[in-house]
Amino acid sequence: MIKREKGLLIVLSGPSGVGKGTVRKALFAQEDVDFQYSISMTTRKPREGEVDGVDYFFKTREEFEQLIRENKLLEWAEYVGNYYGTPIDYVEKTLNEGKDVFLEIEVQGAIQVRKAFPEGLFIFLMPPSLDELKNRIVTRGTESEDLIQNRMKVAKEEIEMMHEYDYIVVNDQVNLACERIKAIVMAEHCRRERVEHQYKKMLEVE
Amino acid sequence: MIKREKGLLIVLSGPSGVGKGTVRKALFAQEDVDFQYSISMTTRKPREGEVDGVDYFFKTREEFEQLIRENKLLEWAEYVGNYYGTPIDYVEKTLNEGKDVFLEIEVQGAIQVRKAFPEGLFIFLMPPSLDELKNRIVTRGTESEDLIQNRMKVAKEEIEMMHEYDYIVVNDQVNLACERIKAIVMAEHCRRERVEHQYKKMLEVE
Known part of the structure; x- marks a missing residue:
């Protein structure tokens, strides 16, 4: 099969x-x-009710900038002083599960x-x-x-x-x-x- | 549009x-x-109830062999003494109508x-x-x-x-x-x- x-x-x-x-x-x-909807990563503060790993992966600027340097983001951009991006590890892990x-x-x-x-x-x-x-x-x-x-x-x-x-x-x-x-x-x-x-x-x- | x-x-x-x-x-x-279902062409005799241009395009061997020589068939084969094939003109005409x-x-x-x-x-x-x-x-x-x-x-x-x-x-x-x-x-x-x-x-x- x-x-x-x-x-x-x-x-x-x-x-x-x-x-x-x-x-x-x-x-x-x-x-x-x-x-599977890909959860973005951001450096902006969580709004009321937002949950880490559900709405976004919330990170500090230092963490985010390190991920940029290590090529761990599929794509990223900066809007109004905050970073937004797509973490490559989460995407690859989900794809490998066949989703x-x-x-x-x-x-x-x-x-x-x-x-x-x-x-x-x-x-x-x-x-x-x-x-x-x-x-x-x-x-x-x-x-x-x-x-x-x-x-x-x-x-x-x-x-x-x-x-x-x-x-x-x-x-x-x-x-x-x-x-x-x-x-x-x-x-x-x-x-x-x-x-x-x-x-x-x-x-x-x- | x-x-x-x-x-x-x-x-x-x-x-x-x-x-x-x-x-x-x-x-x-x-x-x-x-x-649009592509109607085949054949040299076999129509069976009771079969209509030319609906079930098949019925042709003589001479007509079919001329179409082979003129490259007017998308594909063709011979089974049990009869030719079967797909006429290119019909296919192209239908495609050009957007179907x-x-x-x-x-x-x-x-x-x-x-x-x-x-x-x-x-x-x-x-x-x-x-x-x-x-x-x-x-x-x-x-x-x-x-x-x-x-x-x-x-x-x-x-x-x-x-x-x-x-x-x-x-x-x-x-x-x-x-x-x-x-x-x-x-x-x-x-x-x-x-x-x-x-x-x-x-x-x-x-």
Whole structure:
């Protein structure tokens, strides 16, 4: 019989405003999804109710900077004075248990992960149109016209990075985007390069 | 907005006895499957009730041999004095209409199709074990032990051709095999190489 493969690293990214968080939450609310959500590491203080190892791995700046030096992060960035990153050990341990690991990160982070982990599954979440992306950015907050123009410029640059990805999933409807992502993961578990050696063993043994 | 891509050529193959026909029928019985089943061409006489262009394209030997000479067949073979094959024109016309074309063929035929049409999607249907394949061959008919041994030998040789395929789908349960095939097709419609140019147009226009 065929035993479970090593898990897949699934990276969902896309321009800011496309709805990555919404899609990720909808995906994890589904019963037939058994990906492991990758817990980020941060140097910011825990908020009320947040639990270490559940919401985040909370670290000091010294600890975090040491992990950076030791190349123990799949990707990291600094926002508003705090570090955020993805610890490589947790990801590898979970993959080795045969579980698929799911990362939802910004485009720049995804490019970092691709370099460290090219065998991952890189999915680019795409707005149905630039107009629609602008609508989503506008209705999200009270940004000024200048800020909106700037965010659209950044989004276009991020969309131009789509050639770094394996799949493009359009986020026209959240439930359809979820179906596509689940299909991609199921299909990748059937890719010949990934599973062939298991079947070759079958021929040798019997 | 994103218009429909050219369709995909989906080729389902696998060793004889694995259950290709059963999976194909189960797949086409499902409501959400809108592949176009590729109609074969043959020189055998129509049986009662068979309709030209529905069950088969019925041809004379002269017509068929001319199509072979003109390279108008994706694959062909001769069984018990009759030719069988897949007409390339019908497949291309259907793909250009944006429909996915589904072919269920023997391993040797699939290898021929791969050469003529490498951008197709080649799915290898795999028995859960060699013992299970033997069970299926044995329970199918009243073959002698020699014939069964011979069919198992051929099946093993066919399984060794799996490296020519893009995906391996294990036929442990027919409904699960169908789910995997549908997921593979959905995922391939999201592959970056296939759809990227459509999204690039979006960036240029807006």
